[in-house]
Amino acid sequence: MSPILFYGVPSGCSFGSIVALEWLARPYRLCRIEMPSVVTSDAYKRINPVAETPSLMTADGRVISETIALLNHLGPLGIERRLAFAQGTHDFDRWNQMLAFLNTTFFGSFSPLWYAYEHELEPEAKQALTDYGRAKVEKAHARLEALLGDRPWLLGEHRTLVDAYFIGIARWTKYHDAVDRRAFPNVRRLVEKLEADPAVKFAHAIEQQRPAVSAGGFEGEVRLEDAVESIRRAAA
Numbered sequence: 001m002s003p004i005l006f007y008g009v010p011s012g013c014s015f016g017s018i019v020a021l022e023w024l025a026r027p028y029r030l031c032r033i034e035m036p037s038v039v040t041s042d043a044y045k046r047i048n049p050v051a052e053t054p055s056l057m058t059a060d061g062r063v064i065s066e067t068i069a070l071l072n073h074l075g076p077l078g079i080e081r082r083l084a085f086a087q088g089t090h091d092f093d094r095w096n097q098m099l100a101f102l103n104t105t106f107f108g109s110f111s112p113l114w115y116a117y118e119h120e121l122e123p124e125a126k127q128a129l130t131d132y133g134r135a136k137v138e139k140a141h142a143r144l145e146a147l148l149g150d151r152p153w154l155l156g157e158h159r160t161l162v163d164a165y166f167i168g169i170a171r172w173t174k175y176h177d178a179v180d181r182r183a184f185p186n187v188r189r190l191v192e193k194l195e196a197d198p199a200v201k202f203a204h205a206i207e208q209q210r211p212a213v214s215a216g217g218f219e220g221e222v223r224l225e226d227a228v229e230s231i232r233r234a235a236a
């Protein structure tokens with residue numbers, strides 16, 4: 001049985017995990033989770049009680065949630081492709097540090113914008129929250145601009161799974177009209193390079209339910225009900 005990635009739509013951060021699986025070129029399947037309806041359902045809570053995506057059901061039926069944990073699980077599969085690094089090395093520490101920055105500072109900067117988008121608020125409150133969120137996103141971009149410098153990828157001369165996670169979040173800038181990326185040329189350069197990548201184009205097509213051509217090991221989509229049954233059988 002190949003692993004199953006439970007990805008959230010619309011515009012879930014699990015987008016980056018699809019890209020990561022494509023780059024790894026190993027067999028995997030996908031399960032589409034609509035947000036907020038299906039992600040909070042009893043069926044999905046059997047997969048992830050926290051009711052968030054992404055989650056990954058491994059080949060032996062275990063479930064891993066939280067993006068950092070998921071990418072650290074996948075990382076060893078990508079060491080030969082230079083997509084990750086062996087634990088205990090300096091490069092692994094840099095890899096993990098950048099993952100943490102993306103998960104806290106970069107991802108977190110969009111939280112006010114998502115809250116304003118998903119909740120009914122008085123117009124004044126919504127505008128105040130939106131302005132606050134845009135200021136946080138701009139500050140996070142400035143920090144990332146400095147961290148990236150003139151490197152071609154987040155960690156240096158070649159792409160890693162960290163870059164896959166990054167593009168899943170970076171596209172929210174356009175979704176929320178949050179910041180003018182032209183003010184951050186290093187970040188803009190990286191985003192444009194990633195958007196041209198076949199795996200990123202594949203992930204966009206999957207989310208938008210358009211014909212999608214995999215360059216990796218994609219084996220098709222499965223229904224949530226069937227995935228839950230697979231976990232039940234694995235636990236029996």
